Each structure stands twice: as C-alpha cells, then as structure tokens.
Amino acid sequence: xxxxxxxxxxxxxxxxxxxxxxxxxxxxxxxxxxxxxxxxxxxxxxxxxxxxxxxxxxxxxxxxxxxxxxxxxxxxxxxxxxxxxxxxxxxxxxxxxxxxxxxxxxxxxxxxxxxxxxxxxxxxxxxxxxxxxxxxxxx
Amino acid sequence: xxxxxxxxxxxxxxxxxxxxxxxxxxxxxxxxxxxxxxxxxxxxxxxxxxxxxxxxxxxxxxxxxxxxxxxxxxxxxxxxxxxxxxxxxxxxxxxxxxxxxxxxxxxxxxxxxxxxxxxxxxxxxxxxxxxxxxxxxxx
Amino acid sequence: xxxxxxxxxxxxxxxxxxxxxxxxxxxxxxxxxxxxxxxxxxxxxxxxxxxxxxxxxxxxxxxxxxxxxxxxxxxxxxxxxxxxxxxxxxxxxxxxxxxxxxxxxxxxxxxxxxxxxxxxxxxxxxxxxxxxxxxxxxx
Amino acid sequence: xxxxxxxxxxxxxxxxxxxxxxxxxxxxxxxxxxxxxxxxxxxxxxxxxxxxxxxxxxxxxxxxxxxxxxxxxxxxxxxxxxxxxxxxxxxxxxxxxxxxxxxxxxxxxxxxxxxxxxxxxxxxxxxxxxxxxxxxxxx
Numbered sequence: 001x002x003x004x005x006x007x008x009x010x011x012x013x014x015x016x017x018x019x020x021x022x023x024x025x026x027x028x029x030x031x032x033x034x035x036x037x038x039x040x041x042x043x044x045x046x047x048x049x050x051x052x053x054x055x056x057x058x059x060x061x062x063x064x065x066x067x068x069x070x071x072x073x074x075x076x077x078x079x080x081x082x083x084x085x086x087x088x089x090x091x092x093x094x095x096x097x098x099x100x101x102x103x104x105x106x107x108x109x110x111x112x113x114x115x116x117x118x119x120x121x122x123x124x125x126x127x128x129x130x131x132x133x134x135x136x137x138x139x
Numbered sequence: 140x141x142x143x144x145x146x147x148x149x150x151x152x153x154x155x156x157x158x159x160x161x162x163x164x165x166x167x168x169x170x171x172x173x174x175x176x177x178x179x180x181x182x183x184x185x186x187x188x189x190x191x192x193x194x195x196x197x198x199x200x201x202x203x204x205x206x207x208x209x210x211x212x213x214x215x216x217x218x219x220x221x222x223x224x225x226x227x228x229x230x231x232x233x234x235x236x237x238x239x240x241x242x243x244x245x246x247x248x249x250x251x252x253x254x255x256x257x258x259x260x261x262x263x264x265x266x267x268x269x270x271x272x273x274x275x276x277x278x
Numbered sequence: 279x280x281x282x283x284x285x286x287x288x289x290x291x292x293x294x295x296x297x298x299x300x301x302x303x304x305x306x307x308x309x310x311x312x313x314x315x316x317x318x319x320x321x322x323x324x325x326x327x328x329x330x331x332x333x334x335x336x337x338x339x340x341x342x343x344x345x346x347x348x349x350x351x352x353x354x355x356x357x358x359x360x361x362x363x364x365x366x367x368x369x370x371x372x373x374x375x376x377x378x379x380x381x382x383x384x385x386x387x388x389x390x391x392x393x394x395x396x397x398x399x400x401x402x403x404x405x406x407x408x409x410x411x412x413x414x415x416x417x
Numbered sequence: 418x419x420x421x422x423x424x425x426x427x428x429x430x431x432x433x434x435x436x437x438x439x440x441x442x443x444x445x446x447x448x449x450x451x452x453x454x455x456x457x458x459x460x461x462x463x464x465x466x467x468x469x470x471x472x473x474x475x476x477x478x479x480x481x482x483x484x485x486x487x488x489x490x491x492x493x494x495x496x497x498x499x500x501x502x503x504x505x506x507x508x509x510x511x512x513x514x515x516x517x518x519x520x521x522x523x524x525x526x527x528x529x530x531x532x533x534x535x536x537x538x539x540x541x542x543x544x545x546x547x548x549x550x551x552x553x554x555x556x
Contacts, residue, residue, distance in 0.1 A: 021159065053156065060192040083195055084362060227381070267364060319430050
C-alpha cells in the first residue's frame with residue numbers, strides 16, 4: 001500500500017489534521033512507519049521552534065496507521081489509548097524525520113516507539129504510543 | 140493580559156501551529172489556563188473524530204502559556220519536557236473545552252493537569268505536562 | 279469489604295510485594311482507594327529519601343484494587359497497561375498518604391489519578407494509571 | 418565500579434528499597450546499566466505475577482544509577498522527574514532481566530529507555546525515565 005491509501009481512504013475528506021500540519025508518510029507497514037514533516041510557521045510555536053504538540057501528533061499518526069495496517073484484515077480498528085512524548089532538543093528549520101516501530105503487538109494492545117530526528121540525524125523527541133485494537137463498532 | 144498577548148507577542152509571526160488548528164485561549168494566568176478549539180476537518184483524523192495529537196497540542200500550549208506567565212518576570216522561559224496524554228472518549232463535533240491547572244510549581248519544573256471535555260461536559264482526554272523553567276539563553 | 283480482603287484473598291500467599299514494602303490500604307471502593315505507607319529504610323533509596331519506584335508501586339496497587347472491585351462481579355479482571363508517575367517533592371520520614379480516584383471507567387479501560395502526599399499534606403507525587411479490563415483467562 | 422559501590426555507598430544503610438525487592442545490578446556505566454531480579458513472592462502481587470510497580474522500580478533505579486555515574490564527578494546529583502512504564506506481558510517465574518540505555522544526556526535532563534525481559538528474552542515491560550541533573554544541595 002502507499003501512504004496515500006493510509007491517509008485518504010475513499011469517501012473521506014481530503015482536509016484533515018495530518019494534512020493541515022503537513023505530515024508526509026514515506027513508508028508504512030505493521031512493522032515500521034516513517035514520515036517527514038517540513039518545518040515552517042504552521043508547525044512552530046510563536047518563538048520559532050517546533051511546537052511540542054507536533055511531535056505528539058506525528059507519533060499518534062504513525063502508530064495508528066501502523067496498527068491499523070496490522071489489524072484491518074481481521075475487521076479491527078486502532079484507537080489511541082495514551083501518548084507519552086519526551087522533548088529532547090528543539091528543531092527550528094529543515095524537516096522532522098520520524099520513524100515508528102512496534103515494541104508489542106498484542107491482541108488487544110499495540111505499543112510503539114517513535115523517534116523524531118532533525119536533518120543532522122540528532123534525536124529530538126521520542127514517543128511511546130499505546131494503541132487499543134477493538135472490533136469495528138456495529139454500523 | 141489577554142489571550143492575544145499570550146499567542147501573538149510583538150514581532151512574532153501571526154501564523155503558527157496554535158493558529159493553524161484553531162486554539163482560542165479564553166483565560167490565562169499562572170494558576171489556570173482555559174481554551175476552546177472548534178471541531179472541524181482541520182482537527183479530525185480521516186475517520187471524523189478529533190485526532191489524538193490535537194489533545195496533546197492543546198495541553199502543551201496551555202501548560203506552556205501558564206508556566207511562562209508565572210516565570211517571565213524573573214527572566215525565565217518555559218520549555219516542554221514531557222507530555223503524557225490519555226484518550227478517554229472520542230469527540231466528533233462541537234468544541235473541545237480545555238482547562239489546565241498546575242499541580243506543582245517548582246523552581247526548575249512545573250507540572251500541569253489538563254482536562255479536555257466535550258460540549259456535554261464529559262471528560263474526553265487528560266494530560267500531564269512537565270515543563271522545565273530555564274534561564275533565557277544568552278542572545 | 280475491608281482492605282484485608284483486597285490484599286489477601288483466600289488461598290493466596292501472605293507475602294507479596296505490597297506487604298514487603300508496607301502498603302496499608304485504608305479504604306477501597308471502585309470510586310476511591312486510599313492507603314498509607316510508613317517511611318523507613320525499606321522504602322528509601324540509599325540516600326534516605328523515598329525511592330521513586332515506591333510511589334509507582336502504590337499507584338499501581340490502588341488503581342488495580344479499585345478497578346478489580348468495580349469489575350469482578352462481571353467476571354472480569356484488572357491488568358495494568360501503563361503507569362505514568364511524576365515526582366514532585368521528596369519524602370524522607372513520616373508516612374506516604376495516597377488516594378486514588380478514577381477519571382474514566384470504560385468497558386475495556388479504566389484510568390485513575392493517584393495523589394501521594396506527606397504528613398503535612400503537600401503533594402509529593404502524582405500518577406496516571408491505565409488499567410485494562412479483561413475477561414478472566416479460561417482456567 | 419561494581420554494583421556494590423553503586424548500591425551501598427559508605428555510611429549508608431544496608432537495608433533499602435532495592436535490597437528489599439532484590440535488585441542485583443550486573444553492570445553499570447553512564448551508557449548502560451543492566452540488572453536482574455529473581456521472581457518470587459516478594460515481587461509478586463497476590464495473583465502470582467510480578468507486580469507492575471516492580472518494573473517501575475527497576476527502571477527508576479537503573480536510570481538513576483546510570484545518570485549519577487555520569488554526573489557525580491561534576492558535583493551533580495540525579496533526581497527522578499517522571500517514570501512512564503508500559504506493561505506488555507506478565508512474568509510469573511524465573512528472573513527479570515533489565516537493561517537501560519540513555520536516549521538523551523543533556524546538561525539538566527537525562528532520558529533513559531529501559532527494557533525488561535523474561536528468561537526467554539521476551540520483552541515484558543518498557544520504561545521511559547526522565548532524570549533531572551541538579552547541583553548537590555548546599556553542602
């Protein structure tokens with residue numbers, strides 16, 4: 001699958017939060033999801049560095065996409081339970097390079113580690129995401 | 140002070156992450172910060188519910204603004220250290236109503252609890268924010 | 279029920295982790311659990327203050343006990359998913375006074391806030407516990 | 418240095434929390450700390466599996482020891498700020514094998530990842546520890 005499939009399933013709106021702040025999924029599978037986000041005013045806080053919420057948002061998206069890819073064939077969905085993000089070093093230009101890999105893929109819960117780096121490869125934020133796997137609500 | 144001061148200090152760009160996703164600070168002091176965010180496509184994930192990263196982002200902003208208001212007169216700045224957000228109940232319409240209050244206001248660290256509710260007042264997400272207080276970098 | 283029931287169900291060993299570090303449950307229900315832990319060498323790290331892991335352990339126990347009391351009549355068990363504890367102020371003597379209350383009691387997940395205070399009532403540690411509710415494994 | 422130095426500095430009490438639940442530090446440096454904890458009644462909850470607080474406690478100790486080894490020569494101490502532990506798989510016998518490595522070693526904050534495995538090498542718990550580096554209180 002391509003990142004376009006992951007982000008824009010048919011019949012869903014084109015504008016959504018990930019498109020608004022500029023998430024570009026590079027590669028996505030249940031074992032690894034990578035993405036970049038260009039740094040500019042729309043992801044910065046007023047003092048010019050990337051807003052902490054952007055790192056949390058990237059982590060949330062990558063872990064959700066990866067889990068969904070791993071469970072959708074069983075009729076399950078992925079729902080965020082908790083997001084713990086630590087901020088290590090500010091980024092003020094270039095791109096945010098994110099990569100996510102699962103450290104646990106259980107029947108009811110997946111746990112992911114997400115690393116976010118700057119253009120020099122320095123680790124700038126790390127997230128631990130807990131994603132619940134649930135049956136699709138009867139609809 | 141008003142929310143405009145908090146969000147748009149003089150000489151800083153008008154477009155920034157909080158303005159992009161629609162944060163509206165209602166009231167801000169070192170003891171309490173409240174805000175609303177209207178729910179629409181730009182804060183939703185493709186399936187129509189509010190993206191988990193939005194709750195994290197709101198919490199990050201409120202705790203940072205409140206800490207900054209409490210320490211700026213001493214020449215200090217506020218920097219996010221860690222953001223732990225739990226997602227309790229999805230929101231798909233109306234507004235997100237957020238309120239933040241500090242549970243610790245130390246010399247080098249402030250810790251905040253942030254609650255986010257829907258229009259019916261139901262608790263939908265909770266965050267624990269850890270903010271470092273640091274001297275302004277010599278510039 | 280009494281704390282003795284919660285801690286020592288019949289046919290279970292008397293020595294267990296909570297007894298080893300000295301947890302004394304004062305009151306327990308699905309809506310609130312309170313406990314005290316006397317401060318002495320066995321909960322201190324070598325430098326004389328309470329070990330951070332003790333606060334985490336208290337939070338884990340209180341949230342697990344409270345959830346279990348709320349779901350056991352439906353044949354469910356409580357299992358810790360994640361524990362986020364922030365350390366605000368050291369304690370070196372007296373007692374740790376802990377109180378836990380749920381901020382979310384869902385079908386598959388309960389989320390608890392736990393506060394730990396010293397003898398003067400000062401907030402010294404706070405925990406956010408996520409507990410999964412699962413059917414009893416077939417036995 | 419040996420684990421004995423790390424755990425029992427001169428003039429400090431022999432009984433302390435780590436000794437009570439049975440932490441055995443195998444190797445310790447600012448870049449890596451490893452330890453084992455034998456599983457028995459004193460680390461189990463009443464239902465026979467390792468108490469979640471034990472994983473938190475191990476993580477807390479390993480990250481604190483490693484940070485302290487990295488900063489003590491500069492007259493600094495290490496203090497836990499926050500502990501986020503996720504529980505992936507229960508352990509009921511054998512040993513807990515823990516290894517900690519820093520993902521950030523800043524001037525005022527160190528962040529550690531801690532992994533805990535069972536005898537078969539399966540990942541059972543993961544922790545993200547945030548440790549503050551502070552000057553020794555007036556001495």
